[in-house]
Amino acid sequence: MSPEEEFGSCLENAESWIRMIQERLEATDNVQGPKAALENRLRESEVILAEEPEGNLRLGRVLVKAESLLQGRSDDEKHEIQAAMKHIKTLWEDTQINMAHCHSRIEWVLLHWSEYLKAREDYFLWLMNMKQKLEPDLELQLGLKEKKLQLSHHTVLLSNILNQAALLERLIQESGSLFAKTEDETVNEAAQQMLKADHEALQMKAKEKVKILEAIVQEHQQYADRREKFQNWLQCMKEKFNNCYTCTGDKNQMERSLTELKELSDAVSSQKGELDNLQVQATAVILNTSPLGAELITKDLEELRADWNSLRLRCQQDQEPLKLGLHSVLETKSRAEQLEREVAKFAEWLQSFDLQPPDDDGMETAWCKCLLTRSSILAEEPRVEEFQLKLKEFCRFSQSEEQLCNKVLSVIQDYKRVKGQIVKRCNQLGSRLRCDFQKFLQEFQQWRNSTESLLHLPLDPDGGPLTMTYLQNVEARGPDEVIEFRKMNGRDPSDHKLLLKKFEVWLKTEDRKLTSIFAAKSPRSSRERKNRKQGLKVLQSRVPHGQKIFEELLSTEFSGANEEEKQLEDLRYRWILYKTKLKEAEELSARGPDEVIEFRKETSRGICHYLSRACCAALPLQLLLLLLLLLAFLLPLIEEQDSCSVVNNFARSFYLTLRYQGPPPT
Numbered sequence: 001m002s003p004e005e006e007f008g009s010c011l012e013n014a015e016s017w018i019r020m021i022q023e024r025l026e027a028t029d030n031v032q033g034p035k036a037a038l039e040n041r042l043r044e045s046e047v048i049l050a051e052e053p054e055g056n057l058r059l060g061r062v063l064v065k066a067e068s069l070l071q072g073r074s075d076d077e078k079h080e081i082q083a084a085m086k087h088i089k090t091l092w093e094d095t096q097i098n099m100a101h102c103h104s105r106i107e108w109v110l111l112h113w114s115e116y117l118k119a120r121e122d123y124f125l126w127l128m129n130m131k132q133k134l135e136p137d138l139e140l141q142l143g144l145k146e147k148k149l150q151l152s153h154h155t156v157l158l159s160n161i162l163n164q165a166a167l168l169e170r171l172i173q174e175s176g177s178l179f180a181k182t183e184d185e186t187v188n189e190a191a192q193q194m195l196k197a198d199h200e201a202l203q204m205k206a207k208e209k210v211k212i213l214e215a216i217v218q219e220h221q222q223y224a225d226r227r228e229k230f231q232n233w234l235q236c237m238k239e240k241f242n243n244c245y246t247c248t249g250d251k252n253q254m255e256r257s258l259t260e261l262k263e264l265s266d267a268v269s270s271q272k273g274e275l276d277n278l279q280v281q282a283t284a285v286i287l288n289t290s291p292l293g294a295e296l297i298t299k300d301l302e303e304l305r306a307d308w309n310s311l312r313l314r315c316q317q318d319q320e321p322l323k324l325g326l327h328s329v330l331e332t333k334s335r336a337e338q339l340e341r342e343v344a345k346f347a348e349w350l351q352s353f354d355l356q357p358p359d360d361d362g363m364e365t366a367w368c369k370c371l372l373t374r375s376s377i378l379a380e381e382p383r384v385e386e387f388q389l390k391l392k393e394f395c396r397f398s399q400s401e402e403q404l405c406n407k408v409l410s411v412i413q414d415y416k417r418v419k420g421q422i423v424k425r426c427n428q429l430g431s432r433l434r435c436d437f438q439k440f441l442q443e444f445q446q447w448r449n450s451t452e453s454l455l456h457l458p459l460d461p462d463g464g465p466l467t468m469t470y471l472q473n474v475e476a477r478g479p480d481e482v483i484e485f486r487k488m489n490g491r492d493p494s495d496h497k498l499l500l501k502k503f504e505v506w507l508k509t510e511d512r513k514l515t516s517i518f519a520a521k522s523p524r525s526s527r528e529r530k531n532r533k534q535g536l537k538v539l540q541s542r543v544p545h546g547q548k549i550f551e552e553l554l555s556t557e558f559s560g561a562n563e564e565e566k567q568l569e570d571l572r573y574r575w576i577l578y579k580t581k582l583k584e585a586e587e588l589s590a591r592g593p594d595e596v597i598e599f600r601k602e603t604s605r606g607i608c609h610y611l612s613r614a615c616c617a618a619l620p621l622q623l624l625l626l627l628l629l630l631l632a633f634l635l636p637l638i639e640e641q642d643s644c645s646v647v648n649n650f651a652r653s654f655y656l657t658l659r660y661q662g663p664p665p666t
Helices: 003-028 035-050 052-070 075-134 144-182 189-244 251-269 272-287 291-317 319-326 329-351 363-378 381-394 399-454 468-476 479-489 494-519 526-541 543-555 562-589 593-605 607-642 650-657
Strands: none
Touching (some): 003 052, 003 075, 035 075, 075 144, 075 189, 189 251, 251 291, 272 291, 291 319, 329 399, 363 399, 381 399, 399 562, 494 526, 494 562, 526 543, 526 562
């Protein structure tokens, strides 16, 4: 085949192939129809684009054939060949451009479809969600707070629906744009109107529910406001009732209170119609409230009616005491006069006490007098408490009783002042007695130190001189046996501390019981007097037991420290005071009420007689206590003679060896 024939055949094949590609493009280049058809066209356009290398190859072959054919040709022949080459190149370039444009145009329309479908799917999901929320009927709520929350929730839903209107408009516009390009029935005007109709129906349903809830909330709010207003009015009436009802001894005040009560009773009774209106309004509210909420409203309204009815009855009933009180003013005045006489008599009795008795008879005698005076003062505590109770009762009456109240307050203050001075005086005397006794103990300690050198002979466990046979027995024992032997014959100093604590606890318990008997009110009936006597009798029966413990305490060995001596002296003082108070209480309980009053008068006039008896009873006891203390101080000296550390020292061993036939002592 000649070169001209080869060029012509290659050129014809290339042009035929390009025409075939153009025909395929013309059949593919169309954006109308449903999305599935567009997707098929897009795939076809991609296949056509894939043919581009084949077209370039065919064009290249034509160019190669043309180059070899142009050599040695005339100008006319060259011009003809070049024109054919230009034509084929232009045809292929246009085809390439159409291939790209066809693919891009279909791809862009499909992208528009995808974006629209995604937006429409999101809208449909939102639409279905809102329909599910608005589909159920409105639930009945518990109270006003819950109803307001329900209204707020549906208001938010309605606002959300209204905000979606702008998105729906854009969606409809995109649908119209797609329809103009594709003429697909799924995005035609009928489909657009259906979307709009669904949205408007949802919006109407939300508005209807919001409107219903607003009416329910408004109805409940009006009831709550009206109920609160009635409650506040009722509370105000209660306060007026509490302020106007004052049962005093002032006749004018009682008349004013009676008038106020009548006016208040009329005002309360006039509000029955308002309470009935509340009942009617509550019935309407209950229809739109849950069963539990309806029960609470009913119960609350019943309580409100009960409060109103209670106040109405109290206003009516409490008028009677005021009416009776107007007739009891004279009786009240009589009681006030009786109290005034009792207060004057008690004030005269207080003035009879000598708050600073002389110390001529001795400090202990003055202390005993002070104790008896304090007992008499404390015995009048029930009477003072009775004055205080009557004072509270009379203070509720009018100013006509103010003078009496001032007198009672003055007497009570005088009693507290006298009691405080007596207690202070007793404490001062007790402190001075303890100081004097401490000085005596110091002097006795000096005497004891000066006589220690005279007590050089050891004593046996029975208190006599230590015999040779006893010393030999001690020396014959080993160190451990000597220590053990010292413990069948002596006492541990720690026993004294334990016994001291035991007696102190026992004395506190007994004194507390006696104080409770004193603090009780004066017995009125024979049964009360019998109970008081029985209690004092039980306390008196335990005095020998306490005395035994105290004597054992005095006879028990102790370390001799200043702190223990001070505690022992304090216990001795409290023990004497307890027995004195117990004895006086027994004497008072043995008398009748009239005799007790007479006894107090005799005590205030002839207190010296009892002081002398107390001093006579206390002096031998004090001497006995001093003797026991002396013996207690001597016990350490005796122990020094019996001590293993003294008996077994080198000097004692040497001294005993001169007189003992046997092995040397250890």
